[in-house]
Amino acid sequence: MRHFLDFEKPIAELEGKIEELRRMSEPDGINIADEVSRLTSVADKQLRTTYSRLTPWQKTQVARHPDRPKAQDYIDGLITEFTPLAGDRAFADDAAVLGGMGRLHGRPVMVLGTEKGTDTESRVKHNFGMARPEGYRKARRLVELAGRFGLPVLSFVDTSGAFPGIEAEARGQAEAIARSIEACLEAPVPIIATIIGEGGSGGAIALASGDRILMLEHAVYSVISPEGCASILWRDAAQAAQAAEALRLTAEDLLRLKLIDQIVAEPLGGAQRDRAGTVQSVGMAIEDALSSLNGVDASSLRSRRREKFLGMGREAIS
Structure with missing residues (x-):
């Protein structure tokens, strides 16, 4: 069954009626095609209207939709001959961070x-996408390995943030994130990062410090979650909607602020309504981004990347 968000209830009611009518027509042989067609048209119009004026908080809900394509879906849909690589060579493997070698349209990539x-089992296994230090150390190791073998790096970011548990802090969470960012900034190969759902805090930046940062239309990317921001500023997580407005976390805001490079359009109603189509759209955007970096030498890549991140926020401040 399709999962509907709170603001999608009118759409859910219409689509429920359409499904009910379709089921009724089969046993009795009653021709209700005209009514189904009319309701379908109304539902499509309602869907288009709703998604054309989403608030930042509603976009946050869409970005967290349980049916959105996850990193594994992009790997399965875009990467052939994928060979997973595990472990940080120091402590353990972190299932919150996937990594490995494969081919994108025949091109070898990391x-x-x-x-x-x-689902519940896989969310627990992957710690809800919240990586521990060993996850970021694995990311650093694979970025450095990619540099050694001349492989472009593709990253798919979907996390509310790094794991905040005391054991993660004890194992050097902040240092691990910083080293992962450093490895990305120093990599001698192109890095294309895509925010596919939620890009939260340093946990996202650790895998998103690339030459090109792509972002899905209804994804969000911010220094802190709206709930966390509301808890700090107003001591009330219920003010999350107001915090989302203030954080400027939508793709449109971030493109205007030059914090990302490109918005990848989603199907009407969000990526969850056409998972395969969304994956292919992202694949084409990544291919275009990689093509734009063909022939750029390692020194230029590092220099441009450095200037890109040093320049963030200058225009907004001035």
Whole structure:
């Protein structure tokens, strides 16, 4: 069954009636095609109207939709001959960060992704996409390995943030994130990062410090979650909607602020309504981004990347 968000209730009611009418027509042989067609048209119009004026908080809900394609879906749909690589060579493997080698349209690449999981069992396994230090150390190791073998790096970011548990802090969470960012900034190969759902805090930046940052239309990317921001500013997580407005976390806001490079359009109603189509759209955007970096030498890549991140926020402040 399709999962509907709170603001989608009118759409859910219409689509429920359409499904009910379709089921009724089969046993009795009653021709209700005209009514189904009319209701379908009304539902499509309602869907288009709703998604054309989403608030930042509603976009946050869409970005967290349980049926959105996850990192594993992008790997399965885009990467052939994928060989997973595990472990940080120091402590353990972190299932919240996926990584490995494969091919994108025949081109050898290194792939990284934060994986939230799709059901209760897989969400627990992947720690809801919240990586521990060993996850970021694995990411660093694979970025450095990609540099050694001349492989472009593709990352798929979907995390509410790094795991905040005391054991993660004890094992050097902040240092691990910083080293992962450093590895990305120093990589001698192209890095294409895509925000596919939620890009939260340093846990997202650790895998998103790339030459090109793509972002799905209804994804969000911010220094802190709206709930966390509301808890700090108003001491009330219920003010999350107001915080989402203030954080400027939508793709449109971030493109205007030059914090991302491109918005990848989603199907009407969000990526969850056409998972395969969304995956292919992202694949084409990544291919275009990689093509734009063909022939750029390692020194230029590092220099441009450095200037890109040093320049963030200058225009907004001035």
